Amino acid sequence: MSGSPTFKAFARFARTQPLGVIALVLIVVMLLAGSFAPQLAPFSPLDARFDAVLQPPSAEHWFGTDNYGRDVFSRILHGTRPALLLGISTALIGSIIGAAIGTASAYFGGRVDALLQRANDVLLSIPLIVAALVVVAVLGKNMVAGVDTNLMLAIILPYIPVMARVMRTAAMGVRVSPYIDAARALGFSHLRIIVRHMLPNLVSPWLVMVSAFTAQTILLEASLSFLGVGVSEPTPAWGLMLSGVSVETLTSAPWVILFPGLAISLTVFSFSLLGDALRDALDPRTRH
Structure with a gap:
């Protein structure tokens, strides 16, 4: 195990x-906390x-x-x-679709590339x-399952052209590689060349963009819930926990917004930090 390539790469x-490892550990802890929230929440x-109502942090809470006497820690977990x-x-759905479009655009070029890029320009606007x-x-x-599928659709659509543009730029260099020419000479289909030979060499920028998209989505969901467009009461949501807090509550019970704000900031920061790491x-120019 200790000599496996995967272990050496992680080491x-x-x-x-x-x-980046600290950020990854925090993300794993958050995933476990969300998965076992019913068992962990007191x-x-x-x-x-x-x-x-509005009891300060204590051994019990x-x-x-919050304003209704609900346990803030339990609501953050859920x-x-x-x-x-x-x-x-x-992030995964938008990135997969965008990667397929961007790679195909770079591979075929010509009119296909021009048509796809004009469609990307419209969505990017x-x-x-x-x-x-x-x-x-x-x-x-x-x-x-506690997720607004229509909101997912609204977020996925703008992510597709961004990922397509990034993957197209990366795929342009892969397309002119000798092994792509060799695959064409052997008579492989376009689909096989794209899936088997191009996409595996584009994993690095794809992973970075997935991390960035995830952080952006979490922040956007919190913003929409804060505005009352996302999740609605009484469903526990971080952005929703920040909305409707009066100035009096902010000064007398700051923990009502402090801990949800920390949860949002820590999660977004973890995914952003993991993406940077x-x-x-994965950048060959910085690896030794």
Whole structure:
């Protein structure tokens, strides 16, 4: 095990990118916390206790309680699941579709490339948060496993052209490689050349973009929930926990927004830091 290539690669990554390993550990902890939130949470995130309104952090309520007497720590644990589920699934779906489009655009070139790039330009002209607001306003909400599928669609669409543009740039260099010419000479199909020979050599920029998209999605979901467009009460969501807090509550019970804000910041920072570490570790110009 210790001599396997995977272990050696991870050991080199841990030695050269210690902050990336810390970020990866934090992400794994968050994934486990979200997966086992019902077992780990000391209280139900939906139970209101009006005899325990705005209690400060204590041995019973580690992060205090909110305006309805609900345990903040329990709500943060349960809010981890929809945040990570939406962030990771949206980033993966948008990145896979965008990678396929960008690689095909670079491989075929000519009119195919021009047509796909003009379509990318149209999608890139639509601001992400505006697209999300319009789609949710038109289609409404469709909650599945605590995630709004219509919101996922609104976020995926703007991610596709961004990933396609990045992957096209990376694939342009791979397309002129000798092994691609050899694959063509052997009569391999276009699909096989793209899937078997081009895409595996484009994993590095793809992983970096997935990390960036995940962080951006989590922050966007929190922003939309804060604006009242994303998840609605009483579903526990980090952005929703920050909305509706009055100035009086902010000064007398700062823990109500402090801990949800820390959860959002720590999660976004972890994915961003992991993306930077992957970029440095996978860049051949910085590897020794």
